Amino acid sequence: MLKILPINPLYTITDLETLKVVSDPLRMQIIDRIGLANQLGELRTVKQLAEEVDTPASKLYYHINMLEKHGLITIADTQIVSGIIEKHYQVTAHSITIDRELFSAGTSTDERAEAIISLLDSTLDSTRADMVRLVKNIMTDDETARKFKGVQGQITRENARISLLQAEEFNRRLLALMDEFHNMSAPEGEESFIFGFTVVFHPVFGDKPAVSHLDLELTPDD
Structure with missing residues (x-):
C-alpha cells in the first residue's frame, strides 16, 4: 500500500x-x-x-x-x-x-x-x-446546480474607508478565518467536495477606485 x-x-x-x-x-x-x-x-x-x-x-x-x-x-x-x-x-x-x-x-x-x-x-x-x-x-448541469444551491459560489469586491487600526484588526480576523478554513476536514464517512478560497485584502491607492461594490452569487436560485 x-x-x-x-x-x-x-x-x-x-x-x-x-x-x-x-x-x-x-x-x-x-x-x-x-x-x-x-x-x-x-x-x-x-x-x-x-x-x-x-x-x-x-x-x-x-x-x-x-x-x-x-x-x-x-x-x-x-x-x-x-x-x-x-x-x-x-x-x-x-x-x-x-x-x-x-x-x-x-x-x-x-x-x-x-x-x-x-x-x-x-x-x-x-x-x-x-x-x-x-x-x-x-x-x-441541473443536478450540480441543485446540489450546491445552499453553498452558492460568491464573487465580492468591496472598498471601505477605514483607519489603519481597523484595517489591522480586520486583517487579524481574516487570517484567523483563513487558518480555520485551511484546517477544516469533512467528518469521516460524509460526502465531501473541494472548495476554493482566494483572499486579497490591500490598501487602494487613488481616491476613485473603479468599483466600490460588487456582489455576485454564481449559483442560480432556481
Missing part, C-alpha cells in the same frame, strides 16, 4: 528562482491537487494530475520536474506498471510562505515587483480557471 511521507507544516521560499517557479498558474494547480489528495491520505501520479488539471500528461512532466527540483513536491513511492516506473507524488509542506528578506537586501526593485506581480497573476489566473469550470458546470 502506498504511504505518504511526513509532511512539513511550512515551506519558506527564500529565493527569486523558486518564487518564479510557483508563480505559474499550472504549477500552482498541481501543488493544490497533490496537497488535496494528500489530505485524503492519497498520492498523485502524473496521469491522475493530467485528468484533474485538464492538461495532457506530456505537458506536465517539465512542470513536475521543476517543482520537484525546488523541493515543493517529492516522490513518495514508485510502482512498476506495465514495465514502466510510475512515480507517486506528495507535497513537502502543508503551506507555502515567502521570506520577507527576499524583497529587501540583494534584490532590485524591478525584480521584487516582477516576482510579486507574477505571483499575483498566477493566483488570480488559478482562481479564474476554477471559477470558469464552476460556471460551466452549474449552468449546464
Whole structure:
C-alpha cells in the first residue's frame, strides 16, 4: 500500500528562482491537487494530475520536474506498471510562505515587483480557471446546480474607508478565518467536495477606485 511521507507544516521560499517557479498558474494547480489528495491520505501520479488539471500528461512532466527540483513536491513511492516506473507524488509542506528578506537586501526593485506581480497573476489566473469550470458546470448541469444551491459560489469586491487600526484588526480576523478554513476536514464517512478560497485584502491607492461594490452569487436560485 502506498504511504505518504511526513509532511512539513511550512515551506519558506527564500529565493527569486523558486518564487518564479510557483508563480505559474499550472504549477500552482498541481501543488493544490497533490496537497488535496494528500489530505485524503492519497498520492498523485502524473496521469491522475493530467485528468484533474485538464492538461495532457506530456505537458506536465517539465512542470513536475521543476517543482520537484525546488523541493515543493517529492516522490513518495514508485510502482512498476506495465514495465514502466510510475512515480507517486506528495507535497513537502502543508503551506507555502515567502521570506520577507527576499524583497529587501540583494534584490532590485524591478525584480521584487516582477516576482510579486507574477505571483499575483498566477493566483488570480488559478482562481479564474476554477471559477470558469464552476460556471460551466452549474449552468449546464441541473443536478450540480441543485446540489450546491445552499453553498452558492460568491464573487465580492468591496472598498471601505477605514483607519489603519481597523484595517489591522480586520486583517487579524481574516487570517484567523483563513487558518480555520485551511484546517477544516469533512467528518469521516460524509460526502465531501473541494472548495476554493482566494483572499486579497490591500490598501487602494487613488481616491476613485473603479468599483466600490460588487456582489455576485454564481449559483442560480432556481
